[in-house]
Amino acid sequence: MRQDSSRQSAGGPCVGLFVTCLVDAMRPAIGFAAINLLEAAGCRVEVPLQQTCCGQPALNSGDLAGARQIAQHTIALLEPFEYVVVPSGSCAATIRVHYTELFHEDPVWRARAQALAARTHELLSFLVDIRGWLPEQVALSASATYHDSCSGLRELAINAQPRRLLAAVEGLSLRPLEGNATCCGFGGMFCVKYAAISNAIVAEKAQSIEATGAELLLGGDLGCLMNLAGKLHRRGSRVRAFHTAEILAGMGGGPAIGEAT
């Protein structure tokens, strides 16, 4: 299953990058930023080309049979790698936390799911906790505020890592966001199924973001960022949204989410 890659450097752990279906379709820059960061942190990066979605929408909709099938596809695809890295807290949590629950009655797949879960990490926490890496000589003169996405925060305890990484970016000042740990109202299918409630939540969140006066909104999950950036734009706000990986990879000077290339 592994793909040969001319980008491999000798030594360092072999990391399989699972970009997530949303990054694949909506914001490839995050995937390329992740490759750059992982290589800078001394990893050999491979992108298994047969990857699709982690199955989270099925899991959260109660379609357990569907979620299991997609999980089996993903487990088989990713298990050859020493580490699997995902630039999203909620997709990483699906693999790390929920895959094993899906197979509680199937010892063979449960063991495979557990083995994969132990080696799967969200990108920002992987860089800090596993690789002990911080960016050097990355500069961006801007003020930013940070939204903690819920799955990463509560299922994977990601909180300090992105802040440590961003603190190492020269010229970037982080402003506290009131209610930074409160859900943005995305919730996957929730945001279209219960659109009016989702809107009320994200509108309040957008106000809090605007109130910081920060130029940039940063986060670690594209779903939440698209929800927030889309609401901010609809409100006529000038706040620009990026995935943290893009800033760390020195791509903060490029187009933000929703800005024409």
Add this chain to the structure above:
Amino acid sequence: MSGARQRLSFDARVRDALADPLLKVAIDRTTGNARAKRAAAMAAWPGFSAARELGRDIKDHVIAHLDHYLVQFERNARSSGAQVHWARSGPEACDIVVAICRKAGARTVTRSKSMLGEEIGLPHALQEAAIERVETDLAEHIIQLAGDPPSHIIWPALHKTREQVAELFHAHHHDPGTLDSIEAMVASARRELRGRFLAADVGISGANFLIADTGAVCTVTNEGNAELTTTPPRVHIVTAGIEKLVPSCAHAMAMLRLLVRSATGAELTQYTTFHCGPKRPGDLDGPAEFHIVLVDGGRTRMLAEGLAEMLRCIRCGACLNHCVVYRHIGGHAYGAVYPGPMGSVLTPMLDGLPQSKDLPRACTLNGQCQEVCPVAIPLPTLLRGWRDRIWSTGLESVTVRQGFAVWRFLALHPALYRQASAMAVWMMAWFARGGWIARMPLAGGWTRYRDMPRPPRRTFIAQYRRRMARP
């Protein structure tokens, strides 16, 4: 629950709630205050996480040994002079209460706030039996005047602003006075209720804890209304869910520390009372008859159907105060007795899943409810469990099921998935103006309220392949 509101669909109730600007003001005032006070109480309590584990273990232990503790409680309550009744269901519990009232020749009953009373439909049953009911909790008094059901399990009148309460008191109280301050409003309610406390034939309360080794019933209030409800009348009736059991008074204290801090941020309620049997010879006051109605009402079924963890719930309301959905739609939109995260787990059990299938789904699964729960109930997991049940019992719409079938097929066939996603991003670009899509077919749920960023011309995998192909 008022019938008219319950008959509306969930979406219609949500629409009404979101259209009411005063509702959001009222919710923000009370829940904002509650969150801040709880946070301060937890910050000042280094032992919280150990206490939480202990609380969880106490409840789990009792739930696993319900048979033992129920029998022990009944024996000790009887030997203290209480009369113990068993009710399988809400209607059965109401019948027992009404029969006791009738036997006592009751015309008026006072009632202190009890969510179980709401759950079993006691206000309605008393009305049907032509027994006058006087709610003595201040918030319950407010919603009784307004004809509303409770909208929060701790603050039933949370949906009313103080300005609205002043209007109500002005319209209904015999001697409202100026009502220009909260103190003046409380004084008006006191003047209104004081005589009613003393005139009641029967007092009905709930229970915060049933203490097995003494047979005592513990109630906590901040207004002292439970004491005035249960002491002067000739008959005191307790209605309690069987999950309220704790082994001993020490266990009740351990739970109380968690309950009060989680609910209001205080260390203790103003009144913590242990009701143990009727008036004994030589006692200065107390009821001549003391009845305890123990209600199953679906609780043993929860035990059997994988919802045992929900029986830990001590009704503190912290999950409501921290829920982003509750904080925008309020309690009434849930269309059930128990709103918020805990209600969305309980209601499908109490009212049936087909009628309440929106509740477990109208949740972002953000997990804040579980984080603040003082007995660590895995609320998101239990809500997911209901979603699984909705799917497996065919309650999900055909359109959604078909959509998922197509998507799943593609996710399992990467080559087709690549083609489909390439086509999707190509088509989306048609609707874009600059970097944004403001309107697009099949995406109304998103674009009605927010813009959608325009996807790039090629997906990540397509771009990555090209890079790899370069020499």
